[in-house]
Amino acid sequence: DGEWKDDMRHGKGIMKYPDGSTYKGGWKHDKMHGKGTFMSHNGSLYEGEFKNNMVNGKGISKYPDRSVCYDGEYEDNMAHGNGTHNFESGCVYTGEWKDGKMHGKGTYKWVDGSLYVG
Numbered sequence: 001d002g003e004w005k006d007d008m009r010h011g012k013g014i015m016k017y018p019d020g021s022t023y024k025g026g027w028k029h030d031k032m033h034g035k036g037t038f039m040s041h042n043g044s045l046y047e048g049e050f051k052n053n054m055v056n057g058k059g060i061s062k063y064p065d066r067s068v069c070y071d072g073e074y075e076d077n078m079a080h081g082n083g084t085h086n087f088e089s090g091c092v093y094t095g096e097w098k099d100g101k102m103h104g105k106g107t108y109k110w111v112d113g114s115l116y117v118g
Helices: none
Strands: 002-005 008-016 022-028 031-039 045-051 054-062 068-075 078-086 092-098 101-109 115-117
Antiparallel strands (some): 008 022, 031 045, 045 054, 054 068, 068 078, 101 115
16 A cells, blocks of 8 residues: 555555565655654564665664664664663663664663663
8 A cells, every 4th residue: 555656656655575574654766765664574663764765863663572672863774873772681771873883972771770881
């Protein structure tokens, strides 16, 4: 279901993939673009911004149980900028990211309450 322009997905639409994944949101020149929601076949979910078929801008990734995994900025499908990651272990990092890795200033909190600020 969706809008078309010049034989390409363009505007709002829903794409259902063979593996069971689903994308609902904006399209531009046949690529995911703008605000959207992508649910993978395993139940994990991303809600936020897309650009040229990639996660770019602000968004929230959630585990299959819908608890928040990462809430922050993305660039080319990776955490990049400022954000908070809630690890499955219960540890939490809030701070700067670069190319999907903790990089720059941030705070890491372990389950036992230990804290690293730097």
